[in-house]
Each structure stands twice: as structure tokens, then as C-alpha cells.
Amino acid sequence: MSGTTGPNADESTIRDCENCVAPAEAFSVIANETRLSILEALWQAPDRPVSFSELRREVGMRDSAQFNYHLKQLTDHFVVQTGDGYDFRQAGKKVVRAILAGSFNEHPEMGPFEVTGTCAECGSNLQAYYDDEMLAIECTDCERNHGQYPFPPGGLNDRTREEIMDAFNQRVRHLHCLAADGVCPECNGRMDTTVTRDTEDYLGLEVRVDHECQQCRHQLYSAVGLSLLDQSDVVTFHREHGVDLCTTPYWDLAWCVSDQHTTVLSDDPWKLLVEIPLDDEVLSVTLDGDLTVLEMERTCESASAEEGAQAISD
Template sequence: MSRADTILECEDCVAPADAFALVSDETRLSILEALWRLDDPVRFSELRSEVGVRDSAQFNYHLNKLTDQFVRKVEASADGDGAASGTEPAGYELRTAGERIVQAILAGSFTEHPRREIAIDDPCTQCGSELAARYDDEVLAIDCPDCGHGHGEYPFPPGGLHDRSDAEILEAFDQRVRHLHCLAKDGVCPECSGRMNTTIERAGECCLGTSLRADHVCEQCNHQLCSAVGLGLLDHSAVVSFYGDHDVALSETPYWRLEWCVDDESVTVLEENPWTIRIDISENEETLRVTVDGDLSVVDTERV
């Protein structure tokens, strides 16, 4: 069954084309943005004033189009809270769908297409030269200008560039990459929360610069991510404890500084059918050996 068929199975759902048509009007987008700014719930009169529409009937028409799908009407309480006269409900507030629309606008995904280059004062894990980052088409990529080794390229909304220095952008990108891939490895799609499946593949020509990669694909929305096989271990308790024992705060160490997150020289394939893979994580002459299976579930850890 295709994803389109799955969408149409829901009898109570609004068709995607109709849902997007509801927010194609400038006044309706202004209503959603106003509800985002103001404290919930917002009275009709206050909301109309905030949006700046003088005609009450016209404003009511647009608000009604959004209500139930993107906006929720909050009725007055039985004790007469705010609307005892019955002239209007206690107010209006955003539903989750309305929040998603405003978040997408603020993220810049629909309206912004910036490009940016950032120098990174960190060495390439392969040759030791300084890394560089480039931003284009909502993707931030890190690689080595000298040897060409890739250190990953991952989605990053344009809003992440707003009011941030280069260093702050890199810090935010690092945290986002950790979040995305640890969620994906745990089977949760970071876009729609659907079921995410993980498989191991021979990389071939790949932006990661590795010969082996983990592919994460959502069954529901088909969102896809790929990574070096070690990247999903950044939140594993044994790995975090290992670095902590060596006085290294793993959460504050950019993933591109960690060889096991950006290349596969520390990766050993023990079996291929089914996959059994060992990642050797070394620090101060001690090594943590982490063994994972074909969906990156940890099956064993050992310090040597």
C-alpha cells in the first residue's frame, strides 16, 4: 500500500489539498501568527484587533475557516469565566496543526533560501587539515577542503541561521544532528513521529566519506536520513559514561571531532548476514568496544 493510500484511509481527515487551501489566505496566516504571539485563549475582539481587520463579519469568516482544523474554540467555563453574557466564547487558541504551520514559517522553510560558508577550527579526522562548512538548500555539510573527506551533511532549517554567529550555528547544528539520528536509531521519525526503520548498507559513493552507512527511512512519511554507523551511539549510556570517566563531556564535543562518528576506520564488520558490527571508541589508551546489530541496537559493550 502506498503512502497516499494510507492518507486516504482516514475518514475524518481533511484532504491535504483542502488543508493547505485553508491557509492560503494572508488574513488567515495573520490569525495563526497572532495566536502564536498572544497568550491563550484569545478573545475574538482582541484577536481581530491584533490582526488589524476592521470588518467583524469578514474576520469572522476567515476565523471560522480555520476553526476545528488549525484553531480551537475554547468555550466559557460554567462559572462565567470571561463570557458570562454569552456574546462570545472564552477565546481561541492554536491546535497542533496551526502550530506546525507557524513553526514552518518561522523556520524559513517556505520563504528563505540562504547560502553560507563557515570556517571550522577543527581538524579533519583523516588528514588533520582544518574543516569547512557550507550551507545551501537547507542542508549544512562539513568536509575537508584539502583531502575531500566528508564529515556529514544533514538538514538544518534556515531559521537556525537567524541571529547566530558562525560558532553558534555550528553548536546548534551539532545538537540537531545528535537529536535527529538518535531518534531515528531508536525507531522514531524526527519529522512525523512515525516508525523509522534502520538498515546497514555498503556506502559506495557517499557524502559521509565512509564505506558503510546506516540508512533510516520512515514508513509513514518516507523521511530519510543516513549516517556513519557510530553516530547513533552518542546518547548511549555506556558511551557517555566511558567519556565521563575520562573527564570528557560528550554532549559538548562536536560529533565531527569523533572519528567513530564520521569514518569507519574504527568499525569492524564481524558478520554481514545478519549484520554484527563492532565500533571501537578510544580515549587515553582505553577502548570501549560497542557491538551493534543490523538496526544499530547495542548487543554488547566491553572495555579493553
């Protein structure tokens, strides 16, 4: 399968691949218990490269010829042979990581269970549940969706529910940060970002942000405000009000999961205003359709109220 190229890519470098194998053939190579054991032994080794004899001993196979046959099947595509022994290629590491993540062999379910935070719509409690490698958060009363994203089964291991939610919070931030930067979190392909009307009612929003990979078609959806979670001025604004935005659950920030603080100033072209209130201040952020910050202004709510009262009296 040829690689996907960008407008300035050197096609001769990206597309030519004398040793490439078809996906079906690659999966057939690792669909063997002994070969998976070899990869796992290589992963567990304290130092790499690992010699042939040491690797065979760790796998526990007495027949040297049979072991050599299976190792040769992995070599070049998943494992590389060096002068000092055997080491991983990136594809081999990905196979082991996928196994450790539980993506191939684990299908747990969890919940629903209560999580910290309140519904952005009605103020009721929130709950989370896990199914089909997806973790979702919704309101216990109005059932409003506060996000549903992939979370590999391995992320549930050796964690309390609170720790799972902390990890999920960081993962969602990471997913959207990569997507907004144009990098697919699944395959590293080119990710396109668009603002659209939420006609399918995925998140109960007037407008939503869509991220879609042009290579693997992976998709992410969110409210407009979620794109501002790692914006330096927004982070500073919260810090000055005693809030650590880096650890605050995104689902507990109304401007990240709802439209109540978002105003559509124009839709041709898109121009959006997100207003973030904290204590007696409001941070107003204006963005375009690419989620580029156009303007930013901090105002005092009390001052605005006084100006409004003065205008009425006049």
C-alpha cells in the same frame, strides 16, 4: 488520506476521520494573508484562548464580518473555538512554527567558513557551508564529507557561526536519536534502520547506517559509530577521561564519521565492532544489524602492547 497503521493498531480509531481535509484544500485555507495574520496574532497572544474582539484588534481588521469569514475558514482544522475564545489546534501551531523556522519564505546561503575540529581522514581543517536548508561539513583539503543534514533557516537567526554549529551538532544528535528509536524526525512515522554497504559512496564509508521512514520516505545516513553518541556506557567512558560527549562536536570524533575505528566481523548476519580510543584505554563495542549493543569491553592500550610484545618474544 487514511492513516498508516501498525500491526496492533485499532484501524477503526486511526482510519476513520469524518472531518479530514485533502492536503490541497488544507494549504489553500492558509494561503491567505489575513488568515496567516490571525494565526500569528494568536501565537503572539500572552494568554489563550483569545476573544474574537481582541483577536480582530490585533490583526487590525475593521470589518467584523470579513474578519469572521476568515476566522471561520481556520476553525476546526487550524483553530478551535472554546467558550472563552479561540485557541490553536496542533496543525495551526505547526503552520506558525514553519513560518518562524523560515521553511516557506527564507532561502539563505552561508559559507564556506572554518569550523572547529580536524578531518577524520587526513587531519586537515574542516569547513561548513549552508545552502537549500542543508548544512554540510567537509574537509578543506581532501573534501571528505563529515555530514550533511537539514537545518531550517530560522536556526541561523540571532546566532554567531559558532552558535550555529553548536545548534547543528545538537540537532544532528537529536535526528539520529529519534531515527534509531524508530521515530521519523519529520512526520513521526515508523523509521526502519538497516546496515548496508556504502556502494553509492554517500559518506566514503565501507558500511553505513540507513534510516528510512516508511510513511514520508525521509532518509538519514551515518557511520556506524554515530549511533553510540548517547549510549550510556560510551558517555561514561568519555566522562571518566574528562570529555563531555554531550557537547563535543560529532564531526570531531573519528569513530562517528569514518570507518577507521569500525570493523565488520560478519555481514550475514551483521556484526560490527567499534573501537573508541581515549588516552591509554580503548572501549570496544560490538553491535548487531539493528545497532543493538551485544558486547562492551574496556582495555588498556599499554597492556595490549605489552601482551603483543610478549607474544612476539615467545
